[in-house]
Every structure is written in C-alpha cells, then in structure tokens.
Amino acid sequence: MREAATRYVLLGAIDALKAASGYEIKQLIQLAIGNFWNESFGQIYPALKDLAGEGLIAAADEDIGPREQRRFKITEAGREALSAWVRKTPYPDRPRSELLLKLFFGKFADPKWAREVLTSARDQYAKAQTVAAMGFDQTLAEDAADPSLVYYLMVTEAGRTIQAARRQWAERALEMLDAFERGGNAALIALVKNDASSA
Amino acid sequence: MREAATRYVLLGAIDALKAASGYEIKQLIQLAIGNFWNESFGQIYPALKDLAGEGLIAAADEDIGPREQRRFKITEAGREALSAWVRKTPYPDRPRSELLLKLFFGKFADPKWAREVLTSARDQYAKAQTVAAMGFDQTLAEDAADPSLVYYLMVTEAGRTIQAARRQWAERALEMLDAFERGGNAALIALVKNDASSA
DNA sequence: TATTCCATGTAATTCGTTACATGATTCT
DNA sequence: AGAATCATGTAACGAATTACATGGAATA
Numbered sequence: 054m055r056e057a058a059t060r061y062v063l064l065g066a067i068d069a070l071k072a073a074s075g076y077e078i079k080q081l082i083q084l085a086i087g088n089f090w091n092e093s094f095g096q097i098y099p100a101l102k103d104l105a106g107e108g109l110i111a112a113a114d115e116d117i118g119p120r121e122q123r124r125f126k127i128t129e130a131g132r133e134a135l136s137a138w139v140r141k142t143p144y145p146d147r148p149r150s151e152l153l154l155k156l157f158f159g160k161f162a163d164p165k166w167a168r169e170v171l172t173s174a175r176d177q178y179a180k181a182q183t184v185a186a187m188g189f190d191q192t193l194a195e196d197a198a199d200p201s202l203v204y205y206l207m208v209t210e211a212g213r214t215i216q217a218a219r220r221q222w223a224e225r226a227l228e229m230l231d232a233f234e235r236g237g238n239a240a241l242i243a244l245v246k247n248d249a250s251s252a
Numbered sequence: 253m254r255e256a257a258t259r260y261v262l263l264g265a266i267d268a269l270k271a272a273s274g275y276e277i278k279q280l281i282q283l284a285i286g287n288f289w290n291e292s293f294g295q296i297y298p299a300l301k302d303l304a305g306e307g308l309i310a311a312a313d314e315d316i317g318p319r320e321q322r323r324f325k326i327t328e329a330g331r332e333a334l335s336a337w338v339r340k341t342p343y344p345d346r347p348r349s350e351l352l353l354k355l356f357f358g359k360f361a362d363p364k365w366a367r368e369v370l371t372s373a374r375d376q377y378a379k380a381q382t383v384a385a386m387g388f389d390q391t392l393a394e395d396a397a398d399p400s401l402v403y404y405l406m407v408t409e410a411g412r413t414i415q416a417a418r419r420q421w422a423e424r425a426l427e428m429l430d431a432f433e434r435g436g437n438a439a440l441i442a443l444v445k446n447d448a449s450s451a
Numbered sequence: 452t453a454t455t456c457c458a459t460g461t462a463a464t465t466c467g468t469t470a471c472a473t474g475a476t477t478c479t
Numbered sequence: 480a481g482a483a484t485c486a487t488g489t490a491a492c493g494a495a496t497t498a499c500a501t502g503g504a505a506t507a
Contacts, residue, residue, distance in 0.1 A: 054465090054496085054497070054498095055496090057465080057466070058348075058350055058353060059466085059467090061353075061357070062353065065356070065357040065360075074486075074487085075486080075487070075488090076485070076486055076487080085356075086352070086353065086356055088347075088352075089347055089348060089349040089352045089353070090348055090349070090352070090353055091346055091348070092467090093467065093468060093469080094486090094487080094488080095467070095468065095469075095470095095488090095489085095490095096466080096467065096468085097487095098487065098488055098489085099488085099489085102488095121475085121486080121487090122485090122486070122487085123486095123487080132360070135357065135360050136360040136361065138354075139354050139357050139358070139360045139361045139365075140360075140361050140365055142369065142372075143350040143351045143353075143354050143369065144350050145351075145376070146347070146348065146349045146350065146351065147290055148287075148288050148345070148347050149257075149288065149289055149290070149345065150288040150289070150345045151257055151342040151343050151345065152342045152344075152345065153285070153287075153288045153289070153407050153410055154257060154260075154261065154285065154288070154289055154342075155337075155338050155342050156403055156406055156407055157264070157284075157285055157403055157404070157407045158260070158264040158334065158338050158403070159338070159400065159402070159403035159406075160399050160400045160403060161264075161331070161334050161335040161338045161339075162335065162338045162339050164402075166338075166339055167402075167403070170341065170342065173341075177344070193441065193444065193445075197437060197441065198437065199437075200359050201358065201359045202432075202437050202440065202441075203358070203363075203366075203428055203429060203432040203437075203440055204355055204356055204357070204358035204359060204366070205356070206428055206440065206444060207355055207358075207425040207428055207429075208352050208355055208356045210421060210424060210425065210428070211352055211421050211425070214417050214418075214420060214421040214424070215414070215417055215418070215421070217417070218413050218414055218416070218417030219413075219414070221413060222409060222410050222413040222414070225409060225413070226406045226409065226410070229402055229405055229406055229409070230402060230406075233401075233402040238396060238397065238398075238401050238402075241401065241402055241405065242392065242396065245392065245405065246392075253468085253469070253492095253493090254468090256493080256494065256495095258494085258495090273458080273459090274458080274459070274460090275457070275458055275459080291495090292495065292496060292497080293458090293459080293460080294460090294461085294462095294495070294496065294497075294498095295494080295495065295496085296459095297459065297460055297461085298460085298461085301460095320458085320459090320503090321457090321458070321459085322458095322459080
C-alpha cells in the first residue's frame with residue numbers, strides 16, 4: 054500500500070525552513086510546490102503532532118505560549134525517515150481533471166458553453182504560466198549557492214513546461230471549436246489533418 | 253461543496269456505450285479517458301445501485317442471472333442530470349505529483365537516484381505519448397460522424413500535448429542534472445541562462 | 452484438473468476537505 | 480472600536496483505494 058506523503062512533505066518543509074510552524078509550512082508549500090502539491094491545515098496540525106510523538110521533529114523553542122506559534126525543527130531520525138522515503142520509487146500520478154471530463158461529455162452542453170470554459174481555462178493557464186516563469190527566475194536568483202538548486206530548478210521548470218503546454222492546448226482546442234462551428238466535422242477534420250501533414 | 257463527479261462519469265459512459273455493465277464502464281474509462289480520470293470498482297458498483305435507485309439509469313435486460321452481467325442504460329432523467337452537471341463550471345484541478353515532490357527533496361537522495369527516476373519517467377512518458385498519439389488517430393478514424401467528435405479530439409489532443417510536454421521536461425531535467433554533475437551550480441546556471449538568452 | 456480471466460459486490464480503512472471554534476495581533 | 484489577518488487546533492463528513500469474498504467461463 055502506498056504510504057501517505059503528507060508527513061514527508063512536512064519533514065522536508067521544516068528542513069528547508071530550518072524551523073517552521075504549521076502556518077509557515079502551509080505557506081511554503083503553496084509558494085514553492087503549489088503547482089503540484091497542497092496540504093490543508095486539517096492534515097498539517099495532526100500530522101505535526103504525530104511526527105513530534107515519533108521523534109521525527111522536535112519543538113524549536115521552549116516557551117510554549119498557549120496559542121502562539123509552535124515551531125519545529127527536524128531531528129536526525131526525521132532526516133533519515135525522509136531520506137528513506139525519497140529513495141523509494143515514486144508512485145505514478147493518477148491525475149483527475151474535471152475540466153477534461155466535462156469537455157469529454159461536451160455534447161450534453163453546447164458549443165457556447167465549451168467556448169466559455171476553454172477561454173476561461175486558457176486565461177487561467179496563461180496567468181499560471183507567467184507565475185511559473187517568475188518562480189523560475191526567482192529560484193535562479195535566490196538559491197544560487199543552495200545544494201538543492203538543481204532540484205528546485207527541475208521542479209520549477211516542470212511547472213513552466215506543463216503550464217505552457219496547457220495553455221497551448223487550450224488555444225488549439227479553441228481553434229478546433231472554431232473549425233467545428235464554421236463547418237462541422239468536415240472542417241474540423243480538415244484542420245487537424247492539415248496541421249498534421251505540415252508538421 | 254464540490255459535488256462528486258463519479259456518478260456523472262458513469263452516466264456519460266453508459267450513454268456512450270448505449271448500454272453497459274460496471275465492468276464495461278471501467279474498461280471504457282481506462283481506454284478513453286484514462287489519461288485524466290479513473291474509477292475503481294469499489295465506487296462503480298455502489299454508485300450504479302444508487303443511480304438505479306434514483307431512476308437515472310435502468311436495467312437494460314430483464315433476465316437477472318445471479319452473477320451475470322447487469323447492463324444499464326441511461327434514462328431521460330439521467331440525461332438531464334448529466335447535462336445539468338456538465339454545464340456547471342468545473343472545479344480547477346489540484347494535481348499532486350509524488351515524482352515532483354520527491355525530486356524537490358532530491359538532496360536527501362543523490363544524483364544517481366535522480367537520474368534513475370528521471371530516465372524511467374522519461375521512458376514512461378514517451379510510451380504514453382505514442383499511446384496518446386494513437387488514440388488521437390483512432391478517434392479521428394472511428395468517430396468521423398460522431399456529434400461528439402470535437403470533444404473527443406479536444407481531450408485526446410490534451411493527452412498528446414501534456415504527455416509531450418512531460419517528456420520534454422524529463423529530457424530537460426536530465427540535461428540539468430548532467431550540467432550539475434559536470435560542473436556544479438555554476439555549470440547548471442550557465443546552461444539555463446544560455447538557453448534563456450538564445451530563445 | 453488447475454489456473455487465469457471475467458464479473459459483481461461488500462467492508463475496512465485511509466485520505467482529505469470543510470466547517471467550526473478560539474483567540475492574539477495588526478491595521479483602519 | 481471594528482475588521483482583517485495570523486495562528487492553532489478539532490470534528491464531521493465524504494471520497495477513494497484496497498482487500499476480500501464469490502463464482503462462472505475459458506483455457507492450458
């Protein structure tokens with residue numbers, strides 16, 4: 054059975070931040086790997102408790118105010134656990150896209166609806182693409198001496214590439230829709246056949 | 253709260269197949285939209301029961317053998333429910349990639365490990381890419397008169413585009429790793445800066 | 452005859468989101 | 480003073496996988 058990744062994300066985030074609270078971990082996840090990962094508070098706080106119980110993390114400060122930030126740092130055992138987990142071959146992703154699913158059943162709506170969802174998706178992808186590009190430049194500038202630089206660049210590059218591809222697809226899908234509305238399946242087939250031969 | 257998509261996938265699959273059993277639905281999902289959706293039997297069979305109870309699908313045959321195939325067809329109410337769901341704006345996907353996550357924490361393993369996961373990912377993506385391309389050609393040939401052709405082409409095109417992007421990224425990531433192993437961060441930075449300026 | 456594949460289904464468990472409760476601090 | 484934000488946490492619910500049970504049909 055696939056072991057849940059949550060605990061290890063927390064370990065890694067805490068390590069990257071040297072010492073971190075649940076809130077800070079959440080922020081880091083969103084900022085650095087939000088493109089392909091997320092965690093909710095409902096999982097973070099209980100998991101922190103568990104990790105502390107197992108000695109994989111330890112409180113960073115002693116003065117435990119009742120509702121103050123509780124920062125943790127990673128322990129040697131935590132580092133080992135994280136390292137062991139990383140080395141296990143990752144499970145393949147099983148992506149789920151409600152957008153593509155609904156498009157697949159597009160005939161139950163109408164072309165006008167399809168145009169709307171596609172344009173809005175394209176705009177979102179375009180925005181995400183610029184954000185991803187900025188993230189790349191920032192990584193390059195900020196972590197120039199970091200031993201993790203290669204890995205950071207790899208994953209930010211993944212964000213860039215995938216977002217660009219998504220945007221490209223959305224534009225292509227709109228072209229298909231145009232062709233279809235102009236001249237039905239015949240025009241559509243002409244479009245895709247034509248581009249395939251010219252490529 | 254986001255409504256679960258499972259029931260509507262089943263409705264759509266049953267409609268596409270005219271009449272279908274749980275097993276056949278599973279097969280269709282895997283074949284046609286496996287790139288971006290999946291359902292397990294543990295969800296399919298209970299959901300079919302529910303849908304039948306609500307009158308959104310109905311048994312296609314009368315002779316109910318005890319452990320034979322139970323085929324269902326969609327009802328008019330089912331078509332309406334599906335149509336209403338499709339028209340609601342889709343929730344944005346929140347993808348999770350264990351591969352990228354582990355790469356992000358790559359410093360807890362070593363470059364040799366990274367090279368392994370990247371090459372294996374690249375090979376898988378390449379395979380998926382050819383499968384996706386075949387799917388595109390097949391859709392084009394088989395459903396030339398189908399009113400859903402535009403939508404089928406759109407989603408198969410999505411599969412093609414995304415798989416190609418993933419492959420491209422994996423190759424790029426390997427280049428980055430090469431540069432890093434050759435000359436550390438300096439060589440790595442030179443690589444990405446150089447390509448950025450020439451592009 | 453044994454094994455594999457087709458096929459349906461249930462139960463247990465885990466995972467993950469959402470909603471809620473609480474209170475401190477900072478800004479307007 | 481009031482609103483927004485920071486911050487931690489719990490409870491309830493729903494979604495999804497996995498394991499298991501069952502048995503017919505085909506095949507080796």
